[in-house]
Amino acid sequence: MENGLIIRPERPSEYRAVEELVREAFWDVYQPGCSEHYLVNQLRHDNAFRPELSFVAEKDGQLIGAIYYADTIVKNDAGNEFPVLTFGPLAVAPNLQKHGIGATLIEHTKQIASKAGHAAIVIYGNPAYYRRFGFEPGEKYGTTDGGGDFCDALQVLVLREDALDGLSGRFYEGSVYHIAPDQTAKFDATFPLKKKHALSSQIFLGHGIIRPVSESDFEEIYEIINDAAIAYKGVIPADQWHEPYMPREELRGQIDDGVVFYGYYVNGLPVGVMGIQDKDEVNLIRHAYVRTACRKLGIGSKLLEHLHSSSNKPILIGTWADASWAIKFYHKHGFKLVSDLKHKNALLRKFWNISDRQVESSVVLASSSSMT
Numbered sequence: 001m002e003n004g005l006i007i008r009p010e011r012p013s014e015y016r017a018v019e020e021l022v023r024e025a026f027w028d029v030y031q032p033g034c035s036e037h038y039l040v041n042q043l044r045h046d047n048a049f050r051p052e053l054s055f056v057a058e059k060d061g062q063l064i065g066a067i068y069y070a071d072t073i074v075k076n077d078a079g080n081e082f083p084v085l086t087f088g089p090l091a092v093a094p095n096l097q098k099h100g101i102g103a104t105l106i107e108h109t110k111q112i113a114s115k116a117g118h119a120a121i122v123i124y125g126n127p128a129y130y131r132r133f134g135f136e137p138g139e140k141y142g143t144t145d146g147g148g149d150f151c152d153a154l155q156v157l158v159l160r161e162d163a164l165d166g167l168s169g170r171f172y173e174g175s176v177y178h179i180a181p182d183q184t185a186k187f188d189a190t191f192p193l194k195k196k197h198a199l200s201s202q203i204f205l206g207h208g209i210i211r212p213v214s215e216s217d218f219e220e221i222y223e224i225i226n227d228a229a230i231a232y233k234g235v236i237p238a239d240q241w242h243e244p245y246m247p248r249e250e251l252r253g254q255i256d257d258g259v260v261f262y263g264y265y266v267n268g269l270p271v272g273v274m275g276i277q278d279k280d281e282v283n284l285i286r287h288a289y290v291r292t293a294c295r296k297l298g299i300g301s302k303l304l305e306h307l308h309s310s311s312n313k314p315i316l317i318g319t320w321a322d323a324s325w326a327i328k329f330y331h332k333h334g335f336k337l338v339s340d341l342k343h344k345n346a347l348l349r350k351f352w353n354i355s356d357r358q359v360e361s362s363v364v365l366a367s368s369s370s371m372t
Contacts, residue, residue: 005101006058007108009051010066015044018056018066023191025091032196032269035184036089039177043068046176050085052116053109057092057101065092067105069113070176074122074143074169082166084120085113086173106133110157119163122171124153133157142168181267198271199293208266208299210306213273220270221261222251228289236320237361246287257353259286262307264299272299276307279351282371283307285317288326304333314368318352321363335365336372347371 010018019037026034043049050069057065067090073081087109092101110133113121122143123130138144138154141164145151148170156167213221222244229245255261259277263270271294275286285307290299308315317335319326327337338344348359366372 004059005104007055007104008058010054010056014056014063015041017063020191021063021093022066022089022091023188023194024094025097026089027194028197028199029202031202032198032267033188033194035179035181036091037191038184038187039089039179040066040068041187042179043070043176046070046174048072048174048176053085053087053113055105055109057105063093064096065090065101065105067091067102067109069109070174072122072172072174074167074171076166076169080169082119082163082169084122084163084167084171085118086123086177087121088123088125088177103133110134110159114159117160119158119160120167121157121159122167123155123157124151124173125155127152127155130155130157138167138171144170146170146172185268196267196269197293198266198269198291200295200297208264208271208302210262210264210303213261213263213270217263217270218251221263221273222246222248224270224273224291225251225287225289227292230292231325232320232323235322237322237357240320240358240361254286261287262303264290264303272303274300274303274307276311278313282314282316282351283311284351285315288317300329301333304330308333308367311367314366314371316347316351316367316371317365318348318354318362319365321361327363327365330365335367336369338364338366338372343372 019040022040023034023037026036028034048070050071053069055067056063067087069085069087072084072086074084075081090102090105110121122138123135125135127135127137135155135157137152138156139150141156143154143156145154154171158164158167225246226244232245233241254275259275261273261275264272272290274288277284277286285304288300288303317330319330338347344364345359347364348354348362354362
């Protein structure tokens with residue numbers, strides 16, 4: 001084909017290589033890590049799989065792209081099922097994306113599907129990208145997701161005019177597309193270790209859970225703190241800034257001193273952390289940080305509300321006086337600044353183990369008016 005690009009069927013001998021390609025293509029794109037390589041592995045053995053429509057792209061002897069098709073249905077209110085195709089994953093090597101490889105795979109396979117007499121292709125994807133191939137919003141044809149809702153990502157390509165009536169109903173991808181996270185993790189463990197990252201752009205970042213951090217998360221917590229603390233650089237007094245902001249030894253010392261850290265976990269990955277320390281009369285909120293890429297998603301609020309609601313004592317929070325965003329955040333959650341300078345300094349010296357310089361540069365917020 002043009003520019004030396006070859007589109008051909010996948011060979012059994014290269015199954016693993018294609019799974020590695022898919023893994024690289026989707027890693028951290030829609031969620032921390034990815035599940036698409038496991039989907040490919042499972043799809044090949046599923047009854048819905050359409051191998052005659054599933055191809056790889058090769059150039060100069062290297063696998064650089066792949067597309068997989070499956071049978072699926074649109075089911076109307078009367079319970080009638082209308083057969084359609086879906087495809088995914090569509091993968092292109094990261095260093096070769098936006099070079100027309102994915103487009104070539106789509107055009108090649110949709111022509112084969114049309115000639116074979118298939119009625120339509122229904123997918124979830126970016127409308128701005130897929131409209132160039134003739135895909136239209138599902139809403140135009142009355143096609144909803146499995147829950148009966150129209151959504152922008154649900155796209156339909158009509159291949160036969162007589163398909164129009166059958167497209168009104170609910171689109172069901174099929175069970176093979178519903179990947180269990182634990183099975184994905186087990187399969188991914190057979191590949192070389194690759195670090196996951198949580199990004200605000202990930203549409204499947206998902207709902208998180210709050211739980212105490214474990215020893216195995218130490219490096220992740222260290223990374224979160226020092227990533228988020230970059231916000232202090234150039235804001236707090238220069239003589240109080242150092243890199244890393246919190247060395248591993250200091251973090252270990254904080255844990256040994258009784259700071260209990262809680263993490264906000266998404267897909268098993270901590271994206272935010274907050275500590276609480278019992279000081280007899282009060283509890284201190286310590287080291288509240290969220291990954292820079294995941295800010296403004298309400299993660300800090302969820303952690304603070306969780307720790308606040310579980311505390312049976314007044315809570316004190318110390319932060320830098322120049323960190324106006326942090327002070328505003330705590331104000332929003334009902335904490336009040338300790339306005340009396342002598343009282344503020346006395347609280348910092350009593351409950352924190354910090355230098356006089358840090359006492360001078362810090363403020364204290366309290367959950368109880370009696371403490372302010």
